[in-house]
Amino acid sequence: MKRGFLNSSKAKQLIDNAVFTQQHPSKNRSHKVHLDFRDVATEPGLPDGYESPKLFSREVASSTLEYDPNAYIYTCVPAVNTECLVSGHVKRMIYDTSAFPVLPLPPTRGKAYRIGEAGAKGLGMFSTRLIRAGDLIIDERPMTFSPANNAGSFVNPKIPNSHYTLAQHKQVIQHETEKSRKLLFDRLPLEYQKAFMELANSHEHDGSGSIVGRIRTNGIECVGLRDKDTTGDLGRYTCVCKDISRINHSCCPNANYCWHTESFSVRVYAVRDIPANTEITIAYCEILRTASERAKYLLPYGITSCACSATCIDPALSKISDERRVRFNEGSLSLVPSIDSFTAPKPGEAEDRGSHTAVKWVQEMEEEGFQVTSEYRGAAYMLANMYAYLQDVEKALFYAKKLEGIHKAFEEKTPLFLTEEAVKSSLFYQLGKGRR
Ligand SMILES: [Zn+2]
Structure with a gap:
């Protein structure tokens, strides 16, 4: 068993799997502050005099499943090639999933998309031919998989009882969360690091670091996997994919996505016929909400004024659509x-x-x-x-x-x-x- 500082470059090369025992924030009463990825903004930077805790790592065979369920582990799931920051509990859940790891499915009738310019939205995914309703467009394994909040970051347990204000405490958590996700990022192959950094970051000005900002902007929820004894927003997981994370939002999307643990992948299907050269879209929010309610949910994704369709651009159409959405929803x-x-x-x-x-x-x-x-x-x-x-x-x-x-x-x-x-x-x- 080797021990070493994780932030030395030599250690990074040696470490295959690093284990830290860290209670989930929800289970440690001294951690009063919880940052969900939908939270926007606190002040950037760190409080004066703050010292980041030094981290020690322990190497473990990647097949190990005997962890403290609340410990967080950096691991590359073999045969899947996704870099994961995962609790012992969730690692076991993944390996205990029957049929894991089956291969991702081939797209129906072959590949039918390209990544291309999508105007003000940056890049997007487009159909290269007619895609029929129900066709599988892509089944992709993610580059990274990590908690969808600050879990797995190593905040000094003394901090909550210190003289720091709530805002300063949040700054510390943001800093440590970025540090923990940077370790995950550093383990990626160079090709994935490049693809990851090319993704949009709509959290450049709210104190999120460049890695966390991109996870918050592009992460896709991995439904079904969550930390032990957690409910609601706590304990959820998110993944970032090379191509699927390029798919833009629409308030009337033509595609649907779902997470599959057995293949450790995200599948995207067409929900109606998609003509050739059409942007493929998914919903980043509940779509049966009014325009003003949707705007609130879309803000953390950097969408300040949704222009996904005529309905979102034209105020008269938007009013009709709002009335319908409320009626359908209720x-x-x-x-x-x-x-x-x-x-x-x-x-x-x-x-x-x-x-x-x-x-x-x-x-x-x-x-x-x-x-x-x-x-x-x-x-x-x-x-x-x-x-x-x-x-x-x-x-x-x-x-x-x-x-x-x-x-x-x-x-x-x-x-x-x-x-x-x-x-x-x-x-x-x-x-x-x-x-x-
Ligand atoms: Zn819209």
Whole structure:
């Protein structure tokens, strides 16, 4: 076992895996300050007289899983080639994932994107041919994987009880977080270091260092992996990819992304047909929010005035869109498919009377480009089942087929019926047979 200063260049070359035992900030009551990556700004620089703690490292075989669950480890996951700063608990979670590490999936019908200029947004990802709804555009392993907050940084435990003010305490945490992420960055191959530093940094003026700033701007949440006994914003993880981190935001995105631990990768799927030479976009915020609410969430990504589409540029269109977004967001519960809404109509009522809201929603959401929302999926799903119940095979298939690509994009294992025979053998069709 070797011990050495991590900040000596010789040590960096020797160290394959460095382990530090450091309680998660949420579990150490003396750490009152928690910096989430969505926090913007405190003063830059360090308080006078502050001395950074010296770090000692311990080398461990990369296959080791016997860690204190709350210790943080620098490790390159073998066969995956991602540099990770990870708790003992999460490292075990990764290795215990069944099928880990399977290979990333090939894109549907071959590579169909390029990275190119996207105007004021800098670089972006563009389609090189028509991409169909449900097609996998890219399945990429990240360059870095690290906590989505200040966890894993080594703040002297005496600091919270010192004379420092809250603002100064935050400065210390920001400094130490940058230091810990710089160690991660230094372990990357030169090619990845270059790609990482070429990514946008919208946190140049809020005290974030150049590494943390880029993680905050470009990080993608790794849903499903979190530190032991943490909830909410604490304990989450984020990754930075070479190509996927180039994908810009849209308030009506044409793609959806999801994290997969078994392949240790991020998959991006088209949620509607994307014509050739079109920018591929994902949502950085909840899209069924008003323009002013979205603006708040987009600010930490350096988006001061979203111009993703005509809806965001034109005030009149924006007003119409806001009204729709609020309505879709607040009305979702009324769309849960229920047999009660399919019961026999009273005299003078249309059989499909319960469908009118959903039909309008599907139409409006397609106009807005909201195929990625669960509200769109819910409305189309309800209509497909309702028309199956009413024995209207043609209309049932019309709505089911709208979901075909979206089901693929969300990797749903049991897609809805897609043939006449399948409609006729569906539960709702069978239930509807005896309705009169
Ligand atoms: Zn927008």
